[in-house]
Amino acid sequence: MVKSRKRKIDDLIIAAVCFLFILICLLPMVNILARSLSSSQAMINNRVTFWPVEFTWESYFYVLQDKAFVRSLWWTALLTLICTLVSLTITILAAYPLIYENLKGRRFYNGMMLLTMYFSAGTIPNYLLMKQLNLIDNPLVLIIPNCLSIFNMIILRSFFHTVPDSLRESAQLDGAGPLNVLVRVYLPLSKPVLATLALFYAVGRWNGFSDALMYVPNPKYAPIQLKLYQIINNRSSIETAQQEGFSAPVASEGLKSASVMFATVPILLVYPWLQRYFITGVTLGAIKE
Amino acid sequence: MKPKRSGRKTLLYLKRTWTLYLMLILPVAFAVIFRYLPMTNISMAVKDYNMFKGVWASPWSDPLYKWFDKAFKTKDFWLALRNTLMLNGLDLIFGFPLPIMLALLLNELAFRRYKRVTQTIVYLPHFLSWIIISGMARQLLAPRTGVVNVLLGKAGVGPINFLMEHGLYVATYIALGLWKEMGWNTIIYLAAITGINPELYEAAEVDGASRLRKIWHITLPGIRSTIIVLLIMNMGRILGSEFDRPYAMQNDLVMKVADVLSTYVYRVGIRGFQFSLTSAIGLFQSVVCVIFLFSANALAKRFGERGIW
Numbered sequence: 113m114v115k116s117r118k119r120k121i122d123d124l125i126i127a128a129v130c131f132l133f134i135l136i137c138l139l140p141m142v143n144i145l146a147r148s149l150s151s152s153q154a155m156i157n158n159r160v161t162f163w164p165v166e167f168t169w170e171s172y173f174y175v176l177q178d179k180a181f182v183r184s185l186w187w188t189a190l191l192t193l194i195c196t197l198v199s200l201t202i203t204i205l206a207a208y209p210l211i212y213e214n215l216k217g218r219r220f221y222n223g224m225m226l227l228t229m230y231f232s233a234g235t236i237p238n239y240l241l242m243k244q245l246n247l248i249d250n251p252l253v254l255i256i257p258n259c260l261s262i263f264n265m266i267i268l269r270s271f272f273h274t275v276p277d278s279l280r281e282s283a284q285l286d287g288a289g290p291l292n293v294l295v296r297v298y299l300p301l302s303k304p305v306l307a308t309l310a311l312f313y314a315v316g317r318w319n320g321f322s323d324a325l326m327y328v329p330n331p332k333y334a335p336i337q338l339k340l341y342q343i344i345n346n347r348s349s350i351e352t353a354q355q356e357g358f359s360a361p362v363a364s365e366g367l368k369s370a371s372v373m374f375a376t377v378p379i380l381l382v383y384p385w386l387q388r389y390f391i392t393g394v395t396l397g398a399i400k401e
Numbered sequence: 402m403k404p405k406r407s408g409r410k411t412l413l414y415l416k417r418t419w420t421l422y423l424m425l426i427l428p429v430a431f432a433v434i435f436r437y438l439p440m441t442n443i444s445m446a447v448k449d450y451n452m453f454k455g456v457w458a459s460p461w462s463d464p465l466y467k468w469f470d471k472a473f474k475t476k477d478f479w480l481a482l483r484n485t486l487m488l489n490g491l492d493l494i495f496g497f498p499l500p501i502m503l504a505l506l507l508n509e510l511a512f513r514r515y516k517r518v519t520q521t522i523v524y525l526p527h528f529l530s531w532i533i534i535s536g537m538a539r540q541l542l543a544p545r546t547g548v549v550n551v552l553l554g555k556a557g558v559g560p561i562n563f564l565m566e567h568g569l570y571v572a573t574y575i576a577l578g579l580w581k582e583m584g585w586n587t588i589i590y591l592a593a594i595t596g597i598n599p600e601l602y603e604a605a606e607v608d609g610a611s612r613l614r615k616i617w618h619i620t621l622p623g624i625r626s627t628i629i630v631l632l633i634m635n636m637g638r639i640l641g642s643e644f645d646r647p648y649a650m651q652n653d654l655v656m657k658v659a660d661v662l663s664t665y666v667y668r669v670g671i672r673g674f675q676f677s678l679t680s681a682i683g684l685f686q687s688v689v690c691v692i693f694l695f696s697a698n699a700l701a702k703r704f705g706e707r708g709i710w
Contacts, residue, residue, distance in 0.1 A: 123511040130519045158551045206428035209421040228436040234683035236670045237442030257435045290420045319530035322644045337532045344536040372536045
């Protein structure tokens with residue numbers, strides 16, 4: 113069938129509208145990137161839009177001089193690594209037994225886990241629990257209380273279900289116990305899903321803010337988002353300088369842009385790798401038994 | 402004879418499955434300690450919290466509903482409640498239909514490669530934290546130095562102080578929510594669309610149906626149940642509150658429209674040590690949320706849909 117002329121025009125209009133959405137998503141980030149690479153003089157004169165003006169790395173050097181900020185970057189990276197490993201292990205342990213249909217107590221266990229997705233104790237009861245467990249100001253509080261996401265558990269379980277039972281049964285006939293079956297049959301098959309979950313957990317920890325704000329008053333353990341929040345909310349900025357008539361080169365605006373970039377770039381780096389998998393992941397998560 | 406045999410059976414069963422139960426210890430312990438144990442602390446809502454006695458030894462308040470009573474008499478609580486409903490309601494009105502439309506648009510996109518690129522880019526903002534987004538927004542929207550106002554200024558408009566005036570703050574709050582989640586929320590609809598039988602489209606093609614007719618009569622009915630289930634889940638969350646988003650965006654000048662229950666509870670509870678009052682507010686919020694969720698689910702079932710449980 114030959115496509116009509118009107119059809120083709122429609123296709124182009126749709127493509128153009130989609131391009132508009134692309135611009136909406138990208139331009140804000142492009143502007144911040146341009147600011148972070150521009151001289152403070154260019155920024156004060158409002159000459160920066162979507163391309164660096166008077167290209168310089170000076171904002172990044174300023175940020176790197178802040179020892180607490182650099183420390184926080186490393187600390188968050190370490191935290192993210194630990195959290196991802198711990199979370200992945202627990203998620204596997206939580207999801208795998210569920211594929212054994214005649215395991216006694218399976219339904220109860222499944223219900224008990226799913227229920228926590230709809231009912232939670234609330235901010236204050238959770239905070240009081242951390243106090244009772246002596247976890248306030250303890251770095252463990254940034255790792256353990258959110259180490260298992262039920263949503264991710266569902267994704268993994270749904271994936272395990274797609275593995276043919278015959279594979280499991282033949283391994284069992286060879287005398288393999290459940291642990292062996294997991295390590296030899298299921299885990300090698302689920303590498304893509306495990307990669308997706310690892311990245312979900314990693315991004316979650318890297319972006320995590322409120323647990324640090326509430327449970328970790330000690331600035332020593334402040335993760336990057338908390339640090340960034342403090343930098344952004346710092347009052348001294350070009351705005352006040354301009355309002356008060358100073359034209360002194362205030363570096364703080366560029367510093368804010370560069371700080372935002374430091375928190376964003378790791379995500380941009382893992383994103384292309386991540387997005388190959390996550391569509392399958394999210395669709396699997398929609399199946400809830 | 403009988404009990405003996407079943408005893409042996411149990412033993413055999415355990416011999417085969419004990420490793421599975423062993424695996425479950427950690428996840429179960431996690432759920433019990435970090436999800437169910439804190440629920441006992443909800444009792445704080447009907448007690449007078451004493452920091453030195455702890456949750457259990459603190460005396461019951463007199464009357465038991467004392468803190469609820471107090472909350473309902475607090476002006477800031479009503480303000481936070483109103484703002485929560487308002488912001489979530491606007492999120493629902495604008496944030497719910499837009500991903501459906503975007504998904505339909507992406508589905509109609511004829512160029513495969515370009516479609517994949519578009520998807521990749523519109524999903525990206527979902528992975529940025531609210532702290533990052535609010536940091537970007539403050540710079541982009543700054544009245545004198547932000548690029549938005551610089552460009553508006555060239556067109557002879559402004560400067561507009563997006564984050565410091567009540568109405569504009571609300572609009573910006575909603576718009577940034579759209580920016581972050583609009584693309585991501587198309588995934589589930591696009592997945593539902595791929596499940597539609599392609600023969601339907603072919604038949605419509607033979608009948609000479611236009612593009613819009615096909616969307617209206619095939620695609621939309623095909624994703625109907627997905628739309629309804631998601632609508633229920635979103636309506637159930639109308640009183641739920643995120644924390645990072647309002648907390649990262651609010652400032653002293655707009656607290657009248659920016660303060661929501663989650664940020665109020667944090668400020669008055671954890672910062673202000675009023676644990677009993679804020680526990681009562683939290684409990685009130687959870688109970689209303691559950692009622693909303695159940696009603697929405699029942700409503701969906703009445704429409705002949707599957708619901709969420």
